Amino acid sequence: MYIRGVGRTRFGALNLSLPELMYDSVMEALSDSRLESRDIDAAIVSCFAPERFQSQLHINSMVSSLFQVNKLPVFRVEAACASGGVAVNQACHLARAFENVLVVGVEKMSSVASRDATSILGLALDKRYEQEEGMIFPAAYALIAQQHFLKFGSNPEDLALVSLKNHSNANKNELAHFYRKRVDLEDIRNSMPVSSPLRLFDCCPMSDGAASLVISARKTCDRDIRILGSSVRTDNLSLVDREDLTSFTAARLAARDAYSQAGIRPKDISFAEVHDCFTIAELIAMEDLDLCERGGSAGLVRKGETSLDGSIPVNTDGGLKADGHPIGATGIAQIVESVKQLRGEAGRRQIDDPVYGLTHNIGGIGGTAVVHILGAG
Amino acid sequence: MYIRGVGRTRFGALNLSLPELMYDSVMEALSDSRLESRDIDAAIVSCFAPERFQSQLHINSMVSSLFQVNKLPVFRVEAACASGGVAVNQACHLARAFENVLVVGVEKMSSVASRDATSILGLALDKRYEQEEGMIFPAAYALIAQQHFLKFGSNPEDLALVSLKNHSNANKNELAHFYRKRVDLEDIRNSMPVSSPLRLFDCCPMSDGAASLVISARKTCDRDIRILGSSVRTDNLSLVDREDLTSFTAARLAARDAYSQAGIRPKDISFAEVHDCFTIAELIAMEDLDLCERGGSAGLVRKGETSLDGSIPVNTDGGLKADGHPIGATGIAQIVESVKQLRGEAGRRQIDDPVYGLTHNIGGIGGTAVVHILGAG
Numbered sequence: 001m002y003i004r005g006v007g008r009t010r011f012g013a014l015n016l017s018l019p020e021l022m023y024d025s026v027m028e029a030l031s032d033s034r035l036e037s038r039d040i041d042a043a044i045v046s047c048f049a050p051e052r053f054q055s056q057l058h059i060n061s062m063v064s065s066l067f068q069v070n071k072l073p074v075f076r077v078e079a080a081c082a083s084g085g086v087a088v089n090q091a092c093h094l095a096r097a098f099e100n101v102l103v104v105g106v107e108k109m110s111s112v113a114s115r116d117a118t119s120i121l122g123l124a125l126d127k128r129y130e131q132e133e134g135m136i137f138p139a140a141y142a143l144i145a146q147q148h149f150l151k152f153g154s155n156p157e158d159l160a161l162v163s164l165k166n167h168s169n170a171n172k173n174e175l176a177h178f179y180r181k182r183v184d185l186e187d188i189r190n191s192m193p194v195s196s197p198l199r200l201f202d203c204c205p206m207s208d209g210a211a212s213l214v215i216s217a218r219k220t221c222d223r224d225i226r227i228l229g230s231s232v233r234t235d236n237l238s239l240v241d242r243e244d245l246t247s248f249t250a251a252r253l254a255a256r257d258a259y260s261q262a263g264i265r266p267k268d269i270s271f272a273e274v275h276d277c278f279t280i281a282e283l284i285a286m287e288d289l290d291l292c293e294r295g296g297s298a299g300l301v302r303k304g305e306t307s308l309d310g311s312i313p314v315n316t317d318g319g320l321k322a323d324g325h326p327i328g329a330t331g332i333a334q335i336v337e338s339v340k341q342l343r344g345e346a347g348r349r350q351i352d353d354p355v356y357g358l359t360h361n362i363g364g365i366g367g368t369a370v371v372h373i374l375g376a377g
Numbered sequence: 378m379y380i381r382g383v384g385r386t387r388f389g390a391l392n393l394s395l396p397e398l399m400y401d402s403v404m405e406a407l408s409d410s411r412l413e414s415r416d417i418d419a420a421i422v423s424c425f426a427p428e429r430f431q432s433q434l435h436i437n438s439m440v441s442s443l444f445q446v447n448k449l450p451v452f453r454v455e456a457a458c459a460s461g462g463v464a465v466n467q468a469c470h471l472a473r474a475f476e477n478v479l480v481v482g483v484e485k486m487s488s489v490a491s492r493d494a495t496s497i498l499g500l501a502l503d504k505r506y507e508q509e510e511g512m513i514f515p516a517a518y519a520l521i522a523q524q525h526f527l528k529f530g531s532n533p534e535d536l537a538l539v540s541l542k543n544h545s546n547a548n549k550n551e552l553a554h555f556y557r558k559r560v561d562l563e564d565i566r567n568s569m570p571v572s573s574p575l576r577l578f579d580c581c582p583m584s585d586g587a588a589s590l591v592i593s594a595r596k597t598c599d600r601d602i603r604i605l606g607s608s609v610r611t612d613n614l615s616l617v618d619r620e621d622l623t624s625f626t627a628a629r630l631a632a633r634d635a636y637s638q639a640g641i642r643p644k645d646i647s648f649a650e651v652h653d654c655f656t657i658a659e660l661i662a663m664e665d666l667d668l669c670e671r672g673g674s675a676g677l678v679r680k681g682e683t684s685l686d687g688s689i690p691v692n693t694d695g696g697l698k699a700d701g702h703p704i705g706a707t708g709i710a711q712i713v714e715s716v717k718q719l720r721g722e723a724g725r726r727q728i729d730d731p732v733y734g735l736t737h738n739i740g741g742i743g744g745t746a747v748v749h750i751l752g753a754g
Contacts, residue, residue, distance in 0.1 A: 061744030064611035367438030
């Protein structure tokens with residue numbers, strides 16, 4: 001499968017509606033693909049909770065309304081924060097039957113107060129074992145961070161370095177939620193505790209935004225980027241049913257699938273866009289993806305190896321932490337960034353001669369995991 | 378594609394939770410397929426609004442929790458009341474990559490009051506043009522009924538005959554919501570007006586229930602039922618953007634696709650399971666599916682041609698009206714009924730020697746439409 005073109009909006013608290021966000025990103029992806037809307041044969045929209053944020057379900061039909069041609073087959077997928085990655089995987093399946101498959105991911109979160117948004121995100125946690133016991137995502141990831149600290153000797157300073165690096169990358173990404181925000185280590189260390197050991201700067205923001213791409217089974221030109229591996233795996237919904245809090249089995253399995261499909265090894269990866277909803281999640285992702293040994297992620301971060309000029313740059317666009325996390329768009333935006341890096345179009349954050357890019361998108365606390373591996377066509 | 382096995386729960390207000398409903402129907406489908414859960418390679422779950430009815434999203438991960446094997450790829454789709462049909466269509470795409478694809482559709486609606494359920498269903502209407510103007514589904518379909526009456530001379534008595542026939546069929550379906558309810562024409566004519574000209578007996582109930590099936594690309598035994606056609610089409614979300622209220626363009630296009638894929642004509646269809654969320658929708662479905670000419674549906678109903686012993690039986694299981702309408706399960710239950718008819722396992726409601734069955738599942742007011750055509754393997 002090939003990605004013909006990509007598009008995305010700025011991420012942040014935006015004065016744009018859900019359909020406007022979708023429209024803008026889709027139009028850019030079509031233009032980048034040298035296609036018009038009538039060339040699209042099927043579409044997938046990923047959105048986490050439009051019924052809570054916008055009182056609107058049935059948004060596959062809304063996508064049909066936006067593009068007044070063809071009465072296309074349009075599908076909506078939801079898989080918590082992995083909705084975007086799952087949509088891309090589904091599009092790969094659809095592209096066996098349809099020539100040009102449009103994928104658009106979107107979330108408009110600033111329509112509710114932050115506290116309410118946290119509750120809405122909590123709907124992705126197990127109702128009986130987690131929601132009703134007061135569990136929210138920052139608390140879940142705080143438990144995970146504490147376990148990682150205990151087991152591997154990582155510490156809050158490692159998390160601060162992850163945050164600093166992602167904010168620094170976002171400063172080179174004019175579409176990022178925190179493009180203009182200057183953040184130093186002192187800001188991070190002194191930020192408000194959210195759920196100890198996680199502070200405000202360990203947590204991704206609530207963002208509005210959309211990201212789009214067009215997938216086709218055949219290569220159409222040299223700008224096309226190839227999807228070499230695509231895998232979705234799932235795990236138990238509730239943390240109480242997991243054997244280990246410091247690794248997500250679904251992510252390990254999805255990575256194994258994707259490496260196998262691509263016929264490459266972890267050391268071949270040039271850069272990775274990983275699901276850093278909280279800074280600790282970036283450390284765990286690196287380990288689950290075998291970009292380092294178990295417990296070895298903090299060491300790489302301390303040596304600067306995950307920076308833009310390091311041996312394995314991670315979250316070149318700023319990640320969920322600083323680029324932003326408009327839920328339904330996130331997994332697609334990771335692929336948009338990967339396409340830009342592989343085409344050499346990433347501007348001030350361009351890394352040197354990337355060959356293979358990897359994206360890692362997580363739903364819930366690892367209940368869903370999606371891994372993609374991309375390479376130049 | 379082939380359907381290896383099917384299963385479903387009773388429909389109605391049930392003392393079973395969302396996961397219990399899924400579990401029961403999946404276990405029956407696996408048993409009917411002569412498979413065990415470890416034989417499943419991927420799964421799709423369709424559910425309309427679990428976040429409203431159960432405060433639970435991310436139910437693809439819940440499906441993974443229910444079947445403690447393989448950490449499968451599991452996907453959730455939502456397309457309003459067409460969620461189930463869309464899931465089956467998606468499963469056909471997935472079955473090119475995975476050997477046995479499980480589809481489970483579910484909705485647990487009795488967890489909220491009927492009035493609240495009506496509001497939740499309304500989330501599938503356009504927020505700006507419909508929801509905020511007070512539109513609800515019974516009112517939308519009342520407008521459609523009035524237009525059909527004006528244009529084609531159909532009348533409330535025709536709707537009553539549809540209701541009577543579907544209740545009569547449900548009396549032969551021990552899993553139906555209204556299996557035990559005896560309904561005569563006087564009950565229907567004298568029932569409470571909901572949104573004139575629609576009365577209570579013109580409206581489907583709020584049901585709990587689940588339905589499941591297993592799809593495979595290859596035929597495994599003579600009991601397998603073949604999917605000869607499968608199409609999803611969409612249209613504008615809002616009624617104000619439609620050219621005609623008495624026909625759903627998306628349904629006409631999906632039917633055209635499905636007939637073309639199957640290589641058969643409408644007159645070859647032995648029976649049809651259509652989306653009678655309101656009785657008027659059954660008349661429109663028959664016309665959109667070319668089972669009769671435009672405006673000809675009421676005539677067929679008056680002559681009894683859509684009854685079990687008629688020339689084109691419609692909604693042999695009782696339809697949404699009397700079998701019930703657990704949103705995410707409905708489109709799958711239509712296929713479960715079709716499989717039972719084609720296998721000759723439909724008991725007291727079995728029709729004579731069916732060759733081709735058709736299912737028609739609608740989301741919103743025609744914003745999504747799914748048509749499947751099935752035949753003996």
